[in-house]
Amino acid sequence: MRFHDLLRSPLGFGTAPMGNMFRAIPDEEARATLDSAWDQGVRYYDTAPFYGAGLAEIRLGEMLSQHDRDEYVLSTKVGRVILDDVEDTSARDLGEKGGLFEYGLPNRMVDDYSADATKRSIEDSLTRMGVDRIDAVWVHDIAQDFHGDDWLHHFEIARTGAFRVLQDLREQGVITTWGLGVNKVEPIELTLALDEPRPDAFLLAGRYTLLDHRAALSRLLPLAEELGVSMVVGGPYSSGVLAGGTTFEYQQAPDHVLERVTRLRALTDRHGIPIKAAALQFSLAHPVSAAVIPGASRPSRITEDVAALATTIPDGFWADLRASGLVDAAAPLPGGH
Numbered sequence: 001m002r003f004h005d006l007l008r009s010p011l012g013f014g015t016a017p018m019g020n021m022f023r024a025i026p027d028e029e030a031r032a033t034l035d036s037a038w039d040q041g042v043r044y045y046d047t048a049p050f051y052g053a054g055l056a057e058i059r060l061g062e063m064l065s066q067h068d069r070d071e072y073v074l075s076t077k078v079g080r081v082i083l084d085d086v087e088d089t090s091a092r093d094l095g096e097k098g099g100l101f102e103y104g105l106p107n108r109m110v111d112d113y114s115a116d117a118t119k120r121s122i123e124d125s126l127t128r129m130g131v132d133r134i135d136a137v138w139v140h141d142i143a144q145d146f147h148g149d150d151w152l153h154h155f156e157i158a159r160t161g162a163f164r165v166l167q168d169l170r171e172q173g174v175i176t177t178w179g180l181g182v183n184k185v186e187p188i189e190l191t192l193a194l195d196e197p198r199p200d201a202f203l204l205a206g207r208y209t210l211l212d213h214r215a216a217l218s219r220l221l222p223l224a225e226e227l228g229v230s231m232v233v234g235g236p237y238s239s240g241v242l243a244g245g246t247t248f249e250y251q252q253a254p255d256h257v258l259e260r261v262t263r264l265r266a267l268t269d270r271h272g273i274p275i276k277a278a279a280l281q282f283s284l285a286h287p288v289s290a291a292v293i294p295g296a297s298r299p300s301r302i303t304e305d306v307a308a309l310a311t312t313i314p315d316g317f318w319a320d321l322r323a324s325g326l327v328d329a330a331a332p333l334p335g336g337h
Contacts, residue, residue, distance in 0.1 A: 003177045003201040003230035004290040006073050006135060011280075011309050012044030013037045013302070014234055014293035018059045019052025020103035025297050027059070034063040036299035040306045046203065046232070046293045047129075048077035048140055048181070049121060052104025054128050061129030069131060075203070075232075076129075077140035077181050078121040078162055083108045100250060113139065113158035118165040133174070137166055138181025138203045155187060159194070167197035177201045183235070185215045192223050201290070205234030206249065208286065210242060210279050211260060214328050221288050230290040233283040237294060242279045243301075260326065267320055276304055277311035278321070285332045 018030050037045075045064070047056050057076065064072065086106035112121075122137065139162050143151040166178035179199035180188050183206045191199055202224070207216045208231065224231060237243040241253045241261055248257045261275075268275045283292050292309075296302050318333045327333070 001176055002228065002290075003136060003232070006176060007291055008043050008073075009041060010284050010289070010291045011042060011305060012046055012073075012232070012291045012293040013042050014295040015045060015047040015056040015060050016051045017056075017295045017297035018047075019050075019056035019101055021051065021100055021295075021297075022103075023297075024103040029298065030059045031063065032299050033296055033302065034060065036302045037296070038063065038067065040302055042302070042306075043071065044073040044075075044291055044293070046075045046138075046234070047125075048080075048138075049082050049125060049128075050077065050080050050101070050109065050140060052101050053107040053109055054082045054124075055105045057125055057128040061131065065130055069133070073135045074129075074131065074133075075136035075138060075177075076122075076125045076134055077138045078118045078166075079111060079113050079140040079142065079158070080109045081112050081117050081121055082124060083110065111154070113142065113154060114161040115165050116161075118162040122169075135175065136177035136179075136201065137169070137175055138179055139163065139166070140181045142180060142182055143184045143187045151187075155190065159197075163191075163194075163197040163199075166199075170200075177230075179203065179229070181205070181234070183207060185220045189220055189223065192220075192227060192229065198227075199229065201230040201232065203232040203234050203293075206238055208233050208283055208289070209236055209238045210264060210282050210327065211238045211248070211257065213331060217286075217328050217331055221286060224288045229288070231286070231288045233289055233292045235294075236279050236283045236292045237276070238279075243276055243294075243304075263324070264326060267317065267324060267326070271314055271317040271320070273311055273313050273317060274304070274308055276308035277313060278317070280305070280308050281311075281313060281334050282327070282331070285334045287332065 047060050085108050087108045169175045179202035181203035188202050239247045241248045246253055265275050268278050280292050294305050
């Protein structure tokens with residue numbers, strides 16, 4: 001079954017904020033946000049052990065425990081194992097994601113893409129969330145901050161470890177889908193080039209957005225379309241800068257990015273539409289896209305996302321967007337523009 005076919009709606013919820021990303025979110029605020037997502041019809045939830053060292057999975061599981069397991073689609077990730085011993089969260093070395101989960105749980109996290117670690121990670125996730133199965137499993141951040149050829153060493157461990165475990169689980173019917181969950185195009189391209197094990201979907205964060213889509217469009221997505229592989233678009237607001245924030249790639253957005261956002265916002269304002277609507281609908285327009293999973297830390301953000309997806313965008317906007325040069329000429333746009 002293609003990942004497309006699992007989903008009732010293309011709008012999912014990325015739960016990284018529920019792991020106290022950037023700030024300490026009170027439990028009641030996290031509960032209200034998750035309840036709001038459910039109440040407004042969101043039925044696909046993506047999470048990861050990395051998000052607050054298990055905190056996001058715990059909080060998500062508490063909400064999902066109120067609902068029948070057959071009513072929603074659930075994905076999580078492998079590649080990091082959460083240990084019982086604790087560490088100073090402010091001193092974690094997370095590379096470009098450093099400081100992201102300073103307010104998460106203090107449990108120590110270790111990178112491990114081996115077969116045994118993959119099995120343990122899945123079992124731990126099932127326990128934290130209190131569920132009996134996971135629909136999709138992504139191999140998380142396989143090329144994150146690995147310099148030179150070092151990431152290829154980690155990739156080889158994953159190829160002979162995590163990839164094979166997940167393929168076996170898919171063949172056994174334990175999970176439905178597996179793939180990579182990354183914010184780089186190259187490791188997905190390399191994985192899709194394998195004869196086996198072969199994923200049937202992937203989660204690409206921040207690389208198919210209004211601001212950044214050219215590498216994926218030119219190399220990855222044609223191959224994925226040829227192979228019938230689905231894409232989940234993570235970070236459709238480019239780490240927040242397309243949703244009124246100032247961060248891009250987890251850091252303060254550089255001037256050239258802010259200038260592009262200003263031009264995009266001028267265009268959306270001229271046509272009387274929210275920039276969030278343009279962002280979500282652009283990311284979903286490619287035939288490989290199965291879902292978008294914006295994150296949120298407040299109920300009002302969920303309302304905005306639902307409204308953005310439902311917004312009717314005039315044809316003139318897409319025509320002007322194409323003419324402006326702000327999107328690649330080959331990027332599919334809604335309505336065939």
